[in-house]
Amino acid sequence: MANIVDKYRNTRSSVREAIKTVRANIQFAAMDKKIQTLVVTSPSASTGKSTIVAFLGVAFAEAGKSVLLVEADYRRPNLANIFRQRPGNGLLQVLSGDYSLEDAIAETKQEGLYILDTGGKVLSPAELVQSKRFEKFVETARKLFDVIIFDTPPMGAFIEPAVLASQADATMLVLQPGRVQVSVAEATMEQLKKANARVIGCVMNNCADVGSEHYYYYYRYYSQSQAENRKEIQIERPRPVGVERD
Numbered sequence: 001m002a003n004i005v006d007k008y009r010n011t012r013s014s015v016r017e018a019i020k021t022v023r024a025n026i027q028f029a030a031m032d033k034k035i036q037t038l039v040v041t042s043p044s045a046s047t048g049k050s051t052i053v054a055f056l057g058v059a060f061a062e063a064g065k066s067v068l069l070v071e072a073d074y075r076r077p078n079l080a081n082i083f084r085q086r087p088g089n090g091l092l093q094v095l096s097g098d099y100s101l102e103d104a105i106a107e108t109k110q111e112g113l114y115i116l117d118t119g120g121k122v123l124s125p126a127e128l129v130q131s132k133r134f135e136k137f138v139e140t141a142r143k144l145f146d147v148i149i150f151d152t153p154p155m156g157a158f159i160e161p162a163v164l165a166s167q168a169d170a171t172m173l174v175l176q177p178g179r180v181q182v183s184v185a186e187a188t189m190e191q192l193k194k195a196n197a198r199v200i201g202c203v204m205n206n207c208a209d210v211g212s213e214h215y216y217y218y219y220r221y222y223s224q225s226q227a228e229n230r231k232e233i234q235i236e237r238p239r240p241v242g243v244e245r246d
């Protein structure tokens with residue numbers, strides 16, 4: 001299977017346009033407060049988070065940003081794999097002080113885009129992301145990179161995404177229509193709200209049930225204050241911005 005950077009470059013231009021629209025919306029959301037750290041999560045498994053994280057990373061790097069993608073799905077790490085990397089070192093070595101962040105990251109085929117793998121088996125992910133050392137690592141990353149994106153496990157199953165979301169400048173959800181129940185998506189929003197996360201929007205990925213082709217959609221984006229004014233988060237029919245994957 002191809003490296004995800006090649007996959008992005010070779011995919012239909014409409015998909016790249018959809019990803020660039022997401023990138024632009026993240027930048028628009030930055031108007032009231034700068035977004036440097038972004039958490040990408042979902043209510044349930046396999047909605048395409050890692051794919052969207054990787055594509056967005058390439059899109060930001062193509063726009064001249066220095067970008068770090070952080071593997072934060074400690075049970076099923078997948079980022080290094082989709083970039084066809086075997087870094088060996090990663091977050092654990094940074095936290096233990098054995099490696100500097102610069103030495104633990106891995107280059108990708110896209111200039112300006114780097115990934116930070118786990119560096120081994122993480123035994124207590126929830127404790128790890130709440131540790132002082134982790135906080136320090138994020139501080140260091142902020143000094144070195146323009147954009148830092150955390151690829152996380154689904155919210156329903158684990159606590160780390162909510163913890164990371166509470167610390168990050170912004171959080172984005174990846175949903176698959178037809179695969180997520182409205183009640184589950186709402187419970188996710190409720191959990192993020194409790195964590196004081198700033199949810200800037202959702203990406204509707206792979207809307208295969210909408211037509212015969214696979215579709216990427218950008219759903220909607222709203223500020224935390226708008227979300228607070230709502231009694232509940234409405235799941236509305238998404239507005240299509242791009243079509244067909246590959």
Ligand SMILES: Nc1ncnc2c1ncn2[C@@H]1O[C@H](COP(=O)(O)OP(=O)(O)O)[C@@H](O)[C@H]1O
Nearest residue numbers: 045046047048049050051052205206214215245
């Ligand atoms: N829009 C899409 N169309 C078709 N396949 C997709 C799409 N988005 C993701 N996939 C595939 O679905 C699988 C799960 O995607 P992944 O990004 O790993 O999801 P997650 O990180 O949420 O578990 C991967 O094999 C990926 O290539």
Ligand SMILES: [Mg+2]
Nearest residue numbers: 049050073078
């Ligand atoms: Mg994943």
